[in-house]
Amino acid sequence: MSLRNQLSDILPSLLPNNPSEAIKGTELIRLVRLQLSGNYSDASLRYHFSIMSCDPASPIAKVEKGQGYYRRSAPVPALSGAQELLSLSQGRLDDLGADSKAIDHALERVKKFRAIVRRFIELNSRFPFEFRNVFTAGSPLGNLWKFPEMVFVDWQTGEDHDEATKLESRMLSLKQRLGLPPFRLTSARLRIQASLHGYREDFFQTLSASTWTQGGELIYAAPIVDEALADGLRALNAAFGVGVSSFGIDLETLEDLPRAANILNAHPKETEALIERIHFERIAAPRHRQHIDWGALETLRRESEETASLIDWLCECIEDGRAMPYREA
Structure with missing residues (x-):
């Protein structure tokens, strides 16, 4: 032998x-x-x-x-992202043997991570927008490659701001005259756990869903401890520019956290305790483009009411002269 x-x-x-x-x-x-x-x-x-x-x-x-x-652990089912759980093809749920409890459990885990990412982004003075309806039952399989789970909005106005702070008018006016957006859109694909068997699919879905924004980020909940996996992700980042990061939350810790609704509505001290359990690590930094692909964005607007809501929200912020968190109608 x-x-x-x-x-x-x-x-x-x-x-x-x-x-x-x-x-x-x-x-x-x-x-x-x-x-x-x-x-x-x-x-x-x-x-x-x-x-x-x-x-x-x-x-x-x-x-x-x-x-x-x-x-090395055995390959995990391709159920890390919300889209695999919420819809599209029942075949993607077959890995759980049609076990409804297992599916519900995995879905709750995804919801928790979404909530954690949203709170983390908000605390870092960025503004998240979530896509949900494009992944509901009956949605086209191609939506996996068109839409991210979230878009992060960074207002590029030259100064810090919070919900009540006016956008700096002269910087806003200058960017509009130059044809530049006063914000930066970053699309984000969320996954629970990376694996050598599936990281390329994760990465290229993130890349495909980011072509209409100014950059993309692939965000994992669990830490990336496998050297070969980290090197593979960095190699793809060097070639295509999609950022990769980990929140350093292992599956056991994720199980122990409160439900998603509790995370989103937590008091400041509870949120502070949650943030202390995050061990954020940047595996590879994203490369952002200067311009948005307006043609692609217009195409998506015609296909998705959520994309239209994103555009309406951005326009409302500009017209009102301040960055406001998105609120569903």
């Missing part, structure tokens, strides 16, 4: 599940030798550990920061 095949059989029982308990290469070599057939050098074993950790089908993964290896 080849060395790689032997390692594929031996490693699952030796590697810890939790990346925080990752085992260092020297100790892993010692443990492997107790079960290994054949006389292989330390260098050969280290080489195989490194190569296998980049293979999504192998049982070994290397931690993103620090040293050590852990056991």
Whole structure:
């Protein structure tokens, strides 16, 4: 049996599940030798550990920061985003075996993360807009590639502002004269957990849904601890400019958090306690374009009432001279 095949059989029982308990290469070599057939050098074993950790089908993964290896988990069902849960194709729910409780549980997890992202964005003086109706039952499958879960609006007026602060009129006037939007739109795709099996689909859906805005961000709830996964995401970012970040909230922590409605309506002290549980990490920074694709935005406006609502909200802010949070009619 080849060395790689032997390692594929031996490693699952030796590697810890939790990346925080990752085992260092020297100790892993010692443990492997107790079960290994054949006389292989330390260098050969280290080489195989490194190569296998980049293979999504192998049982070994290397931690993103620090040293050590852990056991790669099995592929997770493609249920990280709200759109897979809320609609489109019943086939996307088959991974849960038509278990309604499991589906409800996964949906609640997604709602919690949406609420966390929304509160985080608001606390950082940005203005979120959520897309929901484009992902309801019966919606076209192509909506996955047209619409993000959220759009973040950053008002580019040259000064800080809050809900009651007037937009700086001279800067606003100048940008309008130059044909520049006084705001920056960033589309965001939200996912619960990244995997080597699905990160490319996550990334390119984010890219496709961001072409009409000025940039895109792929945001994961769980920390990205797999070195090969992080490197793969950075390589895509270098080529296409979509940002990638993690809120550092593991699944156990997410389960312990209150329901989405409670998160959105939390008192300041409760919100502060929630924010303390977030360990935000920027994996790769987004590259923003100067202009919005107005033609593509007009096309989406004709297809979606929500896009029309986004445009109406932005126009209302400009006409009123102040940045206001979006409120559903």
